[in-house]
Amino acid sequence: MSSETFPALMIHEDRLAPGRVELCRLSRAELMDGEVEIAVEYSSLNYKDALAITGGARILRHSPLVGGIDAAGRVVESGQTGLPVGTPVLVTGCGLGELHHGGYAARLRVPADWIIPIPEGLDTREAMLLGTAGLTAALALSRLEDNRQSVEAGPMLVTGASGGVGALAVSLLAARGFEVVALTGKPELTDWLMGLGASRVLDRAAFRPGRRPLEKAQWGGVVDTVGGELLGTLTRGVRPWGNIVSIGLAGGADLHTTVMPFILRGVSLLGVTSANCPRDQRLHLWQRLASDLRPSDLAALHTRTVGLAELVEVSEQMLGGRTYGRTLVEITASG
Ligand SMILES: NC(=O)c1ccc[n+]([C@@H]2O[C@H](COP(=O)([O-])OP(=O)(O)OC[C@H]3O[C@@H](n4cnc5c(N)ncnc54)[C@H](OP(=O)(O)O)[C@@H]3O)[C@@H](O)[C@H]2O)c1
Incomplete structure (x- = not known):
């Protein structure tokens, strides 16, 4: 993968539509700092993502930046953190898609303490249906x-x-x-x-x-x-x-x-502020979301799956009040 590139949805805060959002390919060298690299499988669309994508509010504090405040996938490189390669993990908030490249890319590198190992009872897709x-x-x-x-x-x-x-x-x-x-x-x-x-x-x-x-x-x-x-x-x-x-x-x-x-x-x-939620509480609540709080109706909450290329259109629909439930974003190596 070292010389290969992967798809990403890049947001330029200083540009107006249509150039604001760009589907591009990045190399691993362009990832941001962190001990752990993740092969992202799923992300999701939240109101804050829709604001960042459309420019409806100033969300980005660094530009340009890969969007997406949520990501779930598998560890591909973990430095000295002891997280085994292949571990299913998620990251939400912590500056993702605001200060640090986010989940709308097939690869993500983040500090180890942002990472939540996905508890038994959820897989990467279900973790992002929740997000x-x-x-x-x-x-x-x-x-x-x-x-x-x-x-x-x-x-x-x-x-x-x-x-x-x-x-x-x-x-x-x-x-x-x-x-x-x-x-x-x-x-x-x-x-x-x-x-x-x-x-x-x-x-x-x-x-x-x-x-x-x-x-x-x-x-x-x-x-x-x-x-x-x-x-x-x-x-x-x-x-x-x-x-x-x-x-x-x-x-x-x-x-x-x-x-x-x-x-x-x-x-x-x-x-309630989920982006800044302390790590011990995050770990505890994800454990609960995988067990006693696990919605029995996750399938009903899921209303659509989109790829990176559809995110601008769906974001506009979301801010116009024309979406409902949870929108899953599927990240593939081809975009
Ligand atoms: N504090 C935190 O940590 C945190 C975390 C996540 C989200 N949020 C915030 O929570 C809100 C919902 O986020 P979300 O991701 O669930 O977004 P969402 O899926 O788009 O849900 C927003 C819902 O609000 C209602 N709505 C939209 N425009 C409205 C308007 N002008 N007046 C009244 N109701 C309106 C609509 O529901 P109905 O049509 O059913 O009324 C819409 O489905 C956003 O403001 C987001 O920034 C905060």
């Missing part, structure tokens, strides 16, 4: 568990429910016995969301929560991937001691509310 979205949904669940969110406290509302993180949150919460209400802009996906475990599906277009400082307390808790105005209004309708996990900004980055839900109902607003 950052799976780790994020598991982090949300773990924050709820740590902050004593109980099933008895009442229904959990999941916003952006048809998205990668949202759909996984529906599945994980339902499997833990929570009553899950899915809020979506795609009511036509009601059967699919109920199949993942939602007990009710609400249409975002018809959802009009009130704007008084405290509204009727109807939600035991909330897992929110939308942010903005929706998150602000949802803080007003959570039951005493309920938790809201703030994950995303698909609907906006602002947050307008009052302190009333926090000081009169003891509501907690919990944050």
Whole structure:
């Protein structure tokens, strides 16, 4: 392989479309620093990837850069790390696709402490069906568990429910016995969301929560991937001691509310950041995703498989709200 080249999706932050994203071939000498080299088999498409590819927000902190915040494959070279060649591994976040060449290439070299050996119970493909979205949904669940969110406290509302993180949150919460209400802009996906475990599906277009400082307390808790105005209004309708996990900004980055839900109902607003998740927690949550949290419906969560050449088109669809579930990216030696 030393003189051979491999396919990669390179993003140039300083260029406008159509030159921004380039399908190219790289050599191993062009890989970035790290002890471990991986032959990448799969990656996935996350909202952050779509923003990086389209230039919808400034994600890259180094340019040009191979995109892709997720990667799974097999170790081909591991220096002195003791990781046997052939070990199935994954990397999510840690600067991949932001500061360091990412998973949209057939080869990846990274520092050893970014690597998670894929636990028994998952293969490289399943690991990327979960990817950052799976780790994020598991982090949300773990924050709820740590902050004593109980099933008895009442229904959990999941916003952006048809998205990668949202759909996984529906599945994980339902499997833990929570009553899950899915809020979506795609009511036509009601059967699919109920199949993942939602007990009710609400249409975002018809959802009009009130704007008084405290509204009727109807939600035991909330897992929110939308942010903005929706998150602000949802803080007003959570039951005493309920938790809201703030994950995303698909609907906006602002947050307008009052302190009333926090000081009169003891509501907690919990944050999640998967990219910077400490290694011990990553290892623990991937172990759980392969065992007690392993979604029984991974096949249903998977809605499409694409190659590197299709990523620009699918990213535009994702940011336009026209995708759902998880998009797997298959990486082959020919691109
Ligand atoms: N904090 C973290 O560590 C972390 C990790 C991963 C992702 N995220 C964030 O979480 C969010 C979801 O990521 P993802 O990868 O799951 O993306 P995704 O698959 O595209 O899901 C986003 C979902 O949000 C909803 N949505 C889209 N545009 C909207 C709008 N204008 N207003 C309201 N809802 C809208 C849609 O669901 P419906 O049509 O069903 O409403 C869409 O499917 C993103 O903001 C992403 O940056 C954060």
